Amino acid sequence: MSQDDYIKEKESIIIQAARKRFAHYGFSKVTMDEIAGDVEMGKASLYYYFPTKEDLFRSVILQEQNELKKNIELILEEHSSASEKLQEFVEQRMKFFKVLINLGTLSVHSYFDIKSLFKKLFSDFEEVELNFIKKIIDEGKANNEFSSDLTEDSALIFLHILQGLRCRVLRWTKGQNLDEETHESLQKEMKTATEYFINGIRKK
Amino acid sequence: MSQDDYIKEKESIIIQAARKRFAHYGFSKVTMDEIAGDVEMGKASLYYYFPTKEDLFRSVILQEQNELKKNIELILEEHSSASEKLQEFVEQRMKFFKVLINLGTLSVHSYFDIKSLFKKLFSDFEEVELNFIKKIIDEGKANNEFSSDLTEDSALIFLHILQGLRCRVLRWTKGQNLDEETHESLQKEMKTATEYFINGIRKK
DNA sequence: TTTCGACTGTTTTACTTGATGGGTCGAAAT
DNA sequence: ATTTCGACCCATCAAGTAAAACAGTCGAAA
DSSP states (O other), X not given: OOHHHHHHHHHXXXXXXXXXXXXXXXXXXXXXXXXXXXXXXXXXHHHHHOSSHHHHHHHHHHHHHHHHHHHHHHHHHSOSOHHHXXXXXXXXXXXXXXXXXXXXXXXXXXXXXXXXXXXXXXXXXXXXXXXXXXXXXXXXXXXXXXXXXXXXXHHHHHHHHHXXXXXXXXXXXXXXSOOHHHHHHHHHHHHHHHHHHHHHHBOO | OOHHHHHXXXXXXXXXXXXXXXXXXXXXXXXXXXXXXXXXXXXXXXXXXXXXXXXXXXXXXXXXXXXXXXXXXXXXXXXXXXXXXXXXXXXXHHHHHHHHHHTTSSSTTTHXXXXXXXXXXXXXXXXXXXXXXXXXXXXXXXXXXXXXXXXXXXXXXXXXXXHHHHHHHHXXXXXXXXXXXXXXXXXXXXHHHHHHHHHHHBOO
């Protein structure tokens, strides 16, 4: 094993430990000492691998985002219709956000912890999502599935609808985590909204 | 002028004064003394007309809601298509929320002031909005404008999409008030989303 | 019937203080 | 040379507290 791989693995172990803690208690309620304890190191050692606590958290989120990214890429490669791809995209996305909510990243209460701090992280990923949607829409236009006179920002509006539906539900959330029932009804709502959207842009 | 009208007018004057204050400073930053001062009365006198501060604020909101209600009712009476009515509904609704945002009722920061306190007030009005949408959709179904196999909750999903788009924008708002630019792009977004929705439920 | 001055008891605020926890550094271990 | 850590620093936060501000009351006056 190369030196480089050794470091990567150590980092990965730390990220896993951090992920567990953050998922349970949220960013601000977790101390570096605790995470260090979990991986049986001194706190100072963590700072050998991650320059700040924020960076560690960022890495946790980044890992999750990459997970989703991979899943979405798989969808694109399938040979199904653009409509089906869009539906599957929405489903994967929901699964992803269920994790993020448990990570305490999205709830109203941890919102103030995070705001500007991770805004960039999320807006970068929004770009990624947007490109996926655009790709699917272009595909749909190419094979005459969708109307050809769609503007550039159809994808953006669709993304905003999805974001909005989630945001709306989160707003009335008391604790950190959405209960199973609410999550399910949100899922259903997104699915139906997606159906309407697809119908709305479908070639006549 | 009857005694009753006299009271109504006094109340109205107080509500107007309160509205101004609340719009500028938000619920918790306004004192009853200040409002009393504005209408040149003692604070105790306000309590002759309104049992609590909350009730006064409630009245302010209620007045705005009734304004919107009247406007929407006018829309229903027009003899335009259901699609056009839905678009106009969205437009009126936007105008209304611009006022509410200025009233500090909707911003993330005043959210904690208000939460459960006015939840009922808003969920009651949601019922009203929902009925308008349902009526429009039924009308569209009746004259073969919209698909006849729409379920009961198409209206609900549409309302949630609108709520979501607004909610999403509000989330990243710093101060109390949305700037003009953001408001305008939100308006455009809602308009386009409505178009897609209408297209999505339109009879094929 | 309507207004208000003078009160009351609770809630906020402003301030203090002690502890917590993010981050550093130089030395020790490997 | 790379990795670990004990000991330390200092900004931030939590708990406690005392004083002020405020919602709401009451009895009397207009």
